[in-house]
Amino acid sequence: EKETRIESVDFQVGRTGRITPVANLTPVQLDGTTVSRVTLHNKAFIEELDARVGDVVRLHKSGGIIPEILRVVKEKRTGEEAPIVFPNRCPECKAELVEDGKIHRCPNPLCPAKAFQQLRHWASRRAMDVQGLGDKLIEQLLEKGLVKDAADLYRLGKEDLAGLERMGEKSAENLLAQLEASKGRGLERALYGLGIPQVGEALARTLARRFGTIEKLMEAGEEELEAVPDVGPITAAEIRRALADKRMRDLIRRLQAAGVSFEARQAQAAEQPLAGLTFVLTGELSRPRAEVKEELEALGAKVAGSVSRKTSYVVAGPGAGSKLAKARQLGVPVLDEAGLAALLAERGAAG
Ligand SMILES: [Zn+2]
Structure with a gap:
């Protein structure tokens, strides 16, 4: 733990328009790195912390990695501290922010x-x-x-x-x-790529399988959307709002005109649920590695001998060494056998 001072606060605009307050700190050494910025998450967090510009704060590293403010050292206040004013307009495009629980968002799709x-x-x-x-x-x-x-x-x-x-x-x-x-990656990836709030990779896949084309998804009513697993009323409304937006429709139309496919690669997906994925197996698995390899290949996956940026997943058992280290270094997701089973179930490939 270290103490340092909040010098100023920036408000960053993310992909979905989410506004994140970030405190600029007097640089301080903490567990081997220099920390000069730390997230303040949202307005509620600032209020809970009762942080002000000029405040001395106590920092630590959460999980040994991410710097985090623990508390404001109020006994060190001089009276010169200034309140942190959360904007009600987007710092970039000046659109009025909308509130979504604890989150403030810029609603302008062209921001x-x-x-x-x-x-x-x-x-x-x-x-x-x-x-x-x-x-x-x-x-x-x-x-x-x-x-x-x-x-x-x-x-x-x-x-x-x-x-x-x-x-x-x-x-x-x-x-x-x-x-x-x-252009040919198909609906699930294109849908994920559009960055519709609430639509992550897994939901994009589910929606692609259920609706098949972007047109069908655009026509879907609230009830039809809510019938999809993992889609509640909030997500359904969010999807409908995003896809009804004139600018979003225009973007999709221009992407289609450029040749980008918004159709599910369904036939292929049904037969080969792991098509397009590359796995690397390492460490001790509960079954012979050749058997796991065969099973994955039958589902359409490739199984490679070494880890690269093209590797989709590394399946690691106990005793995994350099391949695991390489995966971590490249940011390749690592699964244990239970994780692999979950992935297969999610892709409809279990049993
Ligand atoms: Zn904006």
Whole structure:
């Protein structure tokens, strides 16, 4: 635990428009790293903590990793502290924020702060998996006005990319090929990639299987949506609101015009529920590894011998060593056997 001071507070706008207050601190050494920023989560958290700009706070690392404010050291107050004023308008686009439980959100789908996060999400591995479209590149594309949203990505040509920093001919070609390939990822990934509030990977998959096309999902009434497992009234309303939005409809229409598929890859999914996934097995498993490998391959998965960025999951038993370390280093999800069983059940592949 260490003490330091809150110097100022920024309000960041996330992909879904969620506003997160972040405190800028007088930099302090804590468990081996310098901490200069810490999240204040939401308005309720600030109120509960009774934090003010200028306050001395006690910090620790939650789980040994994430810096967290434990409390305000009120006995060190000088009277100079200023209250933290939570905005009622979006710091970027000035739209009036809407409250959603403890969360404040910018409701403007065209908010520029959201654009960066949305493009990043669209291109992410679990959405459209456009490798080579990193943060720096997204920033440049936005700054030069080449791209405003995901649909614009598919209008990029070699000549647009040629003028960008660190973009050789080869990497431009690769990026265009990646974009081309991403058009056929299917409804579940495209739906996840749109970043509709409440619609994570698992729900996107369920919705894709249930409705098959984006048109059918758009037509679905509240009752029909609520009949889907894991969809309650709030989520149903959120999905309907997002898909009824004129700008969202326009985005989907332009993505479709560019050739992006909003149809479920259902036939394939039904026969081969693990199609497109690559597994690496390591450590001691309860069954012979060859047997597990065979089972996964029969369900459409690939089983590889080494871990790379393309690995979807590492299944690790006791005694796992370097492959497990590599997975952690690359951020590849690691499952134990129970986790694998749960994944198979979720994909409808159990038994
Ligand atoms: Zn905004």
